[in-house]
Amino acid sequence: MKKHYYLLSAALLLTGAAHAQGTELFFSEYNEGAHQPGLSYNGGASNSTGNEKVVEIFNPTISAVNLAPYSIRRYSNGIPLGSSLMEEERLMRRTGANVLNPQSTHVVANPEATLLDITRVANQFSAPRQNMPVSTTTSPNIVQVGGTVWFNGDDAMALVRYPSGTAGLPNVSAGIIIDIIGSIGEQPLLANGNVGGNWSGTNSADGTPAVFVLSANQSIMRRGAVSGGLRANPKPQNVPGSNPPTRNPGGYNIADQWVAYGSAFTGAGGTINAGGQLYNRLGEHLDYTGPNGVYQSTITSTLEKFNANISVYPNPTRGTATVEIKDAKVGSVVVLNNLGQRISAAAKGQGQEKLTLDISGLKAGLYFVQIMSTDGQTKIYKELVVQ
Incomplete structure (x- = not known):
């Protein structure tokens, strides 16, 4: 039987060096609790379903930012970039204009959250879990599938911006990832090698x-x-591939950029105290000490041009693949997958060149071609199917 490959372009990623800091939205808080279903943690008003989960987005700029181009994504259970299982929904405030004021936050909560520290400040409740096709009547903010704020600690989260000005248009491939929690494509394991791990570090x-x-x-x-x-x-x-998991030198360490202020466990022995976990910093990011810059309304121009001037073919392919570069200064090309297999090719940064990738040693499957500019400021990923 003839095989057909339907290829989705991976979401574009842009390195932070390409733009001044304090000029774009980013994740400022992430809360995931150990609350037990059937118990009340809000003074008896209602019982928890165990989904006291929430994320917060901060606007560090001096400008009021229209939220229409933005969405959040959940890459659950190690699914890669470009997966049709990725969940995504638009940022949409429940009341008032869909705008995030300077030095203000947008709080997106799980729809079953009951804690008053969450419900009092939630600007948006995530869509319920659901599969395609999605009802646009009951879940108008969903871009793909649904249920972004249902994470369990081992999912990667992404904040996305669309150049079109409307999240999800013209398609999910057009979205540009501007912030990530975790490492997309990995499902961190517990120390004993079982599923149910988390992003962790000191x-x-x-x-x-x-x-x-x-x-x-x-x-x-x-x-x-x-x-x-x-x-x-x-x-x-x-x-x-390590199991039990072995820490990856230079790998993702959530503690590099994040600090804990509330925990469901207390004491050296880790005694559970779900009700003692704090959520009282939601709705503000007063600890911010960075610059307050001018909002970058043209953030995507460099990236879009870089992406448009590079093509990878044939696709699908076997044996070899060609990376054709036109009017783009490319410094490195790397083929990679979730198992850590890597094939690299050195570009000369001449603006016009063709690179041949020997992929004969790779197993059939989906890979990503990572292409970085000579100055290290721009990085894109293109999907490649190896037969």
């Missing part, structure tokens, strides 16, 4: 003994000096 700035920052059962916020999003997908937290 930072010497937090003193000794080491204070772990976790994406599960903690309330975490961006460190005050962080003034822009993580725009390039980090190396995996753990060595790909």
Whole structure:
């Protein structure tokens, strides 16, 4: 039977060096609790379903920012860039103009959240979990599938901006990732090798003994000096394929940019105290010490031109693939997948060249061609199907 490959272009990613800091929205808080279903944590007003989850986006600029071009994504269980299983929904305030004022936050909560510290400040409730096709009547903000704020600590989250001015248009491939929590394409494991892990790490700035920052059962916020999003997908937290997981040198460390202020566990033995986890920093990011810049309304121009002038073919392919570069200064080309297999090719940065990639040693499957500019300021990913 003849095989047909339907190729989705991976979302574009732009490195932070390409733009001044304090000029674009970014994630400022992420909370995931260990609350038990059937118990009340809000003074008896209602029982929790165990979904006291929320993310917050901050506007560091001096401008009021229209939220229409923005969306958030959840890459659950290690799904890669370009996956049709990725969940995405637009940012849309429940009341008033869909605008985020200078030095203000936009809080997106799980629709089943019951904690008063969440519901009092939530500007938006995420869509319920659902599969395609999605009802645009009951879930008008969904771009693809649904249920972005249903994370469990081992999912990667992304903040996305669309050049068209409307999130989801003309298609999900047009979205540009401007911030990431986690490493897209990885599902971190528990220390014993089972699923259900989280993004974790320590930072010497937090003193000794080491204070772990976790994406599960903690309330975490961006460190005050962080003034822009993580725009390039980090190396995996753990060595790909290792089980039990082995920490990956230079891999993602959530504590580099995040600090914990509330936890569902207390004491050296880790006694659970779900009701004691703080959520009281939601709705503000007063710890921010970075610059307040002018909003970059033309943030995508360099990236779009760079992407348009580079093509990868044939696709699908076997044996070899060609990277054709026209009017773009390319410094490096790397083929990679979630298992850590990598093939690189050195570009000369001449603006006009063709590079041949020997992919004969790769197994059949979906790969990503990572292409970086000579100055290191722009990075894009293009999908490549190996037969």
